[in-house]
Amino acid sequence: MIFKIAWRNIYRNKKRSLITITSVFAALLLIILMRALQFGFYDKLIETVVESYAGYVEIHADGFWDNQSLDNSMQVDQQLLDDIQSVEGVENIVQRLQTFSLISVGEKTKGGVINGINLSEEQKITDWNKKMVSGSFDLRDNEIIIAKGIAEFFDISENDTLILYGQGYRGMMAAGKYPVKGVIDLKNPDLNKIGLFMTMESVRNYVSSDEISTHIIIGKEKYYDEGKIVEDLGLILSDDYEVMTWKETLPEIEQTITADSAGGLIMAFILYVIVVFGMFGTVLMMTEERKYEFGVLISIGMSRIRLFGIILVETIVLSMAGVVLAVMFTYPISIYYNINPIDMAILMGDGAVQMIEEMGFSPMIPMSISWDIPLSHSLVIFIFSLLISIYPAIKISKLNPVKSMKV
Amino acid sequence: MNKVLLIFITFFYFNAYSQDATTILKKSEEKIRGIKSSYTEMAITIVRPKWKKEMTMKGWSVGEDYFSSVVITPVKEKGTVFLKRENEVWNYVPSIERTIKLPPSMMMQNWMGTDFTNDDLVQRSSISDDYTNTIIGNEEIDGYACWKIELIPNEDAPVVWGKLVMWIDKTDYMQLKTEFYDEYEDMVSVMTSNQIKDFNGKKLPSIIEYVPLDEDGNKTIIERLVWQFDIDINQRYFLPSYMKNLR
Numbered sequence A: 001m002i003f004k005i006a007w008r009n010i011y012r013n014k015k016r017s018l019i020t021i022t023s024v025f026a027a028l029l030l031i032i033l034m035r036a037l038q039f040g041f042y043d044k045l046i047e048t049v050v051e052s053y054a055g056y057v058e059i060h061a062d063g064f065w066d067n068q069s070l071d072n073s074m075q076v077d078q079q080l081l082d083d084i085q086s087v088e089g090v091e092n093i094v095q096r097l098q099t100f101s102l103i104s105v106g107e108k109t110k111g112g113v114i115n116g117i118n119l120s121e122e123q124k125i126t127d128w129n130k131k132m133v134s135g136s137f138d139l140r141d142n143e144i145i146i147a148k149g150i151a152e153f154f155d156i157s158e159n160d161t162l163i164l165y166g167q168g169y170r171g172m173m174a175a176g177k178y179p180v181k182g183v184i185d186l187k188n189p190d191l192n193k194i195g196l197f198m199t200m201e202s203v204r205n206y207v208s209s210d211e212i213s214t215h216i217i218i219g220k221e222k223y224y225d226e227g228k229i230v231e232d233l234g235l236i237l238s239d240d241y242e243v244m245t246w247k248e249t250l251p252e253i254e255q256t257i258t259a260d261s262a263g264g265l266i267m268a269f270i271l272y273v274i275v276v277f278g279m280f281g282t283v284l285m286m287t288e289e290r291k292y293e294f295g296v297l298i299s300i301g302m303s304r305i306r307l308f309g310i311i312l313v314e315t316i317v318l319s320m321a322g323v324v325l326a327v328m329f330t331y332p333i334s335i336y337y338n339i340n341p342i343d344m345a346i347l348m349g350d351g352a353v354q355m356i357e358e359m360g361f362s363p364m365i366p367m368s369i370s371w372d373i374p375l376s377h378s379l380v381i382f383i384f385s386l387l388i389s390i391y392p393a394i395k396i397s398k399l400n401p402v403k404s405m406k407v
Numbered sequence B: 001m002n003k004v005l006l007i008f009i010t011f012f013y014f015n016a017y018s019q020d021a022t023t024i025l026k027k028s029e030e031k032i033r034g035i036k037s038s039y040t041e042m043a044i045t046i047v048r049p050k051w052k053k054e055m056t057m058k059g060w061s062v063g064e065d066y067f068s069s070v071v072i073t074p075v076k077e078k079g080t081v082f083l084k085r086e087n088e089v090w091n092y093v094p095s096i097e098r099t100i101k102l103p104p105s106m107m108m109q110n111w112m113g114t115d116f117t118n119d120d121l122v123q124r125s126s127i128s129d130d131y132t133n134t135i136i137g138n139e140e141i142d143g144y145a146c147w148k149i150e151l152i153p154n155e156d157a158p159v160v161w162g163k164l165v166m167w168i169d170k171t172d173y174m175q176l177k178t179e180f181y182d183e184y185e186d187m188v189s190v191m192t193s194n195q196i197k198d199f200n201g202k203k204l205p206s207i208i209e210y211v212p213l214d215e216d217g218n219k220t221i222i223e224r225l226v227w228q229f230d231i232d233i234n235q236r237y238f239l240p241s242y243m244k245n246l247r
Helices: A002-012 A014-054 A078-085 A148-154 A189-194 A200-207 A226-236 A251-289 A291-299 A304-339 A344-358 A372-388 A390-398 A401-405 B002-033 B118-122 B240-245
Strands: A057-061 A090-105 A108-117 A132-135 A144-147 A161-167 A173-184 A195-199 A215-220 A241-245 B037-047 B052-062 B066-073 B081-085 B088-093 B098-101 B131-141 B144-153 B163-169 B175-181 B187-199 B202-212 B219-229
Touching (some): A014 A304, A078 A090, A195 A200, A291 A390, A372 A390, B002 B144, B081 B118, B098 B240, B131 B163, B144 B175
Parallel strands (some): A144 A173
Antiparallel strands (some): A057 A215, A144 A195, B037 B052, B175 B187
């Protein structure tokens, strides 16, 4: 009965209903598309940065992160690897041995970080083999791949020899000469200045230890929550290990996202203000317009609560119609641009694209297709429409039928 | 008048005493280094809470200014040479066939992973010129009667310590114990000597233990296996260009 009357009221004043629905629809459309693009960019950012170096989840010996010395390294056995692999969401595992070292060529010297890697395993997590500028990624023992910035600093390339000099494991000295196998562009200005890659065996030999590793890097299944993996790992690993996500190892990425997302939320808030006042205006007008009608209804014996019910249903139906339309409209768009990422070159011009590419991102930004975005924003609109209907509720409760019918 | 005399006497008294302390220190230093030169073979053990590393070395020295050492074991580090020439430290690393003069930035780093710094190796300070020394007591250590001597660096002395306290035994001038203090008068490390042996007629402690107090469970133990004094040493041993030939 309430729904029937509500529907008739909506249908009766088609123009007014259309305006309300359109204002909700338009604002929500903008909000959802904007957030989808933003979140798509964040996903891309995380993916690029995390998958280019760190991995979503890292395991070290306890205390390694605060004091990144080889003396805080660990010995990884098959049992440990099997245990980690058995955790849900873990797709790939790879070990690394990382150590600081001085690099020297001729008279010049600079600092660097040597990464001992397992070639075949590493390719399941990172895409370094695709980032070679010259030479090949196919490292043999006692060969070294250097990052672009190091090659430029020393002005060296393939087949030149460089000298590494540093601290080894447990008080041993570490020193060696290594021929350059290739140059890699890590697509990250900082990493490009310090990155060195050798086989695991070569680095172990360099630091004088047969079995140590410093990192276990975990590649997760797509869209699996890394927080859950960390939790599950915490249950099976002893206190000798520390488990960290990219949020801890690369806090700057999270901070960037948080800061940028706050900007997006402010935009969303402005749009909300517009749509909420639009809706409020409609409701306000409707209440004033229909005072006479309300007066009649109350005087012929309709309860005020029922009357309010009708108004509430009307507001909800109108806003939800806008919401549903907006979601129905934006979702295909999001999916389309998720599959066919937006080329930022068109939006931002070539200069910006070059900058993005130097940072290691492809300028193709996909939209996020996460349901979180439309659902959360629809919920906000729904709550606002409930709040708005407080106004007619107050009016109705105070309505004096006699006065309201005196026009 | 009496007062003036008293001050005068006290001054002379202390002065005489402090002269004495410096002489004692000089004698004990000379005993370790030899009047002219010394040659030693030593085993160094680095002790850490979770591990231990042992190495053996040979070392040659002439006076205070020249010292050269070569690693014999572990095999991987064999042939690594450290050379001290006046206030420079040179390092030769066989695996990269390079001779490196340590830059000032590396002077405070550990010497070969021990608790000593490269700077300790150089020790530009001279006990007689850079410190004001006073005997502050007589104590017994391991049954040896010792002078307890306080060394306070002079203001412009190139010394990192705030104060040193040394125990030197009265018969053989052996440095049995040294405490190192920082500028806030807190003790930062202790060096103790024991297992006194006869090295070519000289009585000297064969084991030195150096314990930094700020790092729990860390220490470095030096054991002298051979110690000879005032032998002829080829001057080439102290040339950077000769380092790769030392063994």
